[in-house]
Amino acid sequence: MNDIGLKAEDRVLILGATGFIGKRLVRELAREHIKMRILARTPSKAEGIVPEGADAEIVKGDLTEKKSLEDALKGIHSAYYLVHSMGGKSLLKNTEFAQMDKKAAKNFVAASDKAELKRIIYLGGLGEKGEGLSEHLQSRAEVGNILASGKASATILRAAVIIGAGGASYEMLRYLVERLPVMTCPRWIRTRIQPIAVQDVVRYLSGCLKNPETAGQTYDIGGPDILTYKSMMEKYAEARGLAKRIIIDLPFITPSLSAYWVDLVTPIPSGIAHPLIEGMKNEVICKDNRIDDFVPIEKTSFMDAVKIAFSEETGGPGVSGF
Numbered sequence: 001m002n003d004i005g006l007k008a009e010d011r012v013l014i015l016g017a018t019g020f021i022g023k024r025l026v027r028e029l030a031r032e033h034i035k036m037r038i039l040a041r042t043p044s045k046a047e048g049i050v051p052e053g054a055d056a057e058i059v060k061g062d063l064t065e066k067k068s069l070e071d072a073l074k075g076i077h078s079a080y081y082l083v084h085s086m087g088g089k090s091l092l093k094n095t096e097f098a099q100m101d102k103k104a105a106k107n108f109v110a111a112s113d114k115a116e117l118k119r120i121i122y123l124g125g126l127g128e129k130g131e132g133l134s135e136h137l138q139s140r141a142e143v144g145n146i147l148a149s150g151k152a153s154a155t156i157l158r159a160a161v162i163i164g165a166g167g168a169s170y171e172m173l174r175y176l177v178e179r180l181p182v183m184t185c186p187r188w189i190r191t192r193i194q195p196i197a198v199q200d201v202v203r204y205l206s207g208c209l210k211n212p213e214t215a216g217q218t219y220d221i222g223g224p225d226i227l228t229y230k231s232m233m234e235k236y237a238e239a240r241g242l243a244k245r246i247i248i249d250l251p252f253i254t255p256s257l258s259a260y261w262v263d264l265v266t267p268i269p270s271g272i273a274h275p276l277i278e279g280m281k282n283e284v285i286c287k288d289n290r291i292d293d294f295v296p297i298e299k300t301s302f303m304d305a306v307k308i309a310f311s312e313e314t315g316g317p318g319v320s321g322f
């Protein structure tokens with residue numbers, strides 16, 4: 001564990017810097033004067049993310065292209081892995097993201113095993129293993145296992161829905177509640193969930209980098225509120241000062257049917273919405289709070305997280321990237 005602690009001269013690689021979590025993490029690490037290298041498929045997208053004066057190199061690369069990874073890993077101490085492949089607008093179920101994510105993680109481990117990488121910090125999903133686990137959550141766990149199988153020490157953070165402007169799950173919630181005073185929902189509306197504010201996720205991510213004791217560990221991270229999807233919608237409406245929403249659960253509504261409904265009502269791409277809705281059947285609650293021993297933070301309540309997220313949306317619903 002000697003050289004696992006980050007020193008001032010060390011550089012950190014960010015994968016997924018152009019995403020919902022990644023762009024906020026880059027801002028946080030810049031505030032902490034951490035030297036960064038950003039690997040981006042489209043470097044121009046990454047340029048606007050780096051704050052003035054930050055020491056951040058931007059390199060073009062893709063997790064599906066092994067050579068670009070070997071170059072990007074040269075001289076890197078630790079790497080954040082904040083990547084997934086869900087997306088697309090096909091109305092057909094996306095069955096390919098899991099294969100793509102598996103391949104990407106394997107490529108990264110192969111490249112980092114050849115380099116001097118000491119640590120990987122990965123943000124995956126909560127949800128207990130077993131037959132009923134959705135394809136999306138299974139895939140997140142599989143990626144974590146692959147990343148932990150390499151020479152670098154992996155820290156795995158597991159989160160449920162993350163509340164923040166531009167997050168796919170949050171935006172789905174926002175559009176549904178803002179647009180529909182009356183909703184019919186599948187029975188999974190009663191599944192329990194422990195959402196977390198994006199600011200808190202970023203604090204945990206940066207805190208793990210500063211704490212070498214977190215290397216090689218898996219932690220559950222969550223906010224202070226345990227809700228159901230139904231109460232989450234009701235509280236969203238309350239936080240926004242909207243009229244009370246009428247939510248009727250109809251057990252015969254299948255996840256596919258609700259996903260097509262989300263396609264109609266929200267601009268979230270079906271390639272993202274469908275796997276997320278399928279995952280609503282799985283309870284996603286933290287099993288322990290061991291992370292608080294190393295990264296103690298004041299947790300943001302769900303209501304405050306919604307208020308912050310909404311204030312970040314500059315022009316109201318429809319302008320956050322979807």
Ligand SMILES: NC(=O)c1ccc[n+]([C@@H]2O[C@H](COP(=O)([O-])OP(=O)(O)OC[C@H]3O[C@@H](n4cnc5c(N)ncnc54)[C@H](OP(=O)(O)O)[C@@H]3O)[C@@H](O)[C@H]2O)c1
Nearest residue numbers: 016017018019020021041062063082083084123124159162
């Ligand atoms: N959002 C949530 O509510 C939530 C909840 C729990 C866990 N998480 C986890 O948090 C992590 C980050 O999620 P996010 O919401 O920030 O995702 P996101 O906004 O969709 O961003 C995904 C990032 O991955 C990059 N990427 C995708 N394929 C790539 C490839 N082949 N090579 C290089 N980069 C690639 C994307 O780059 P481009 O810009 O080029 O597309 C983008 O920067 C994921 O592991 C996710 O499972 C998220």
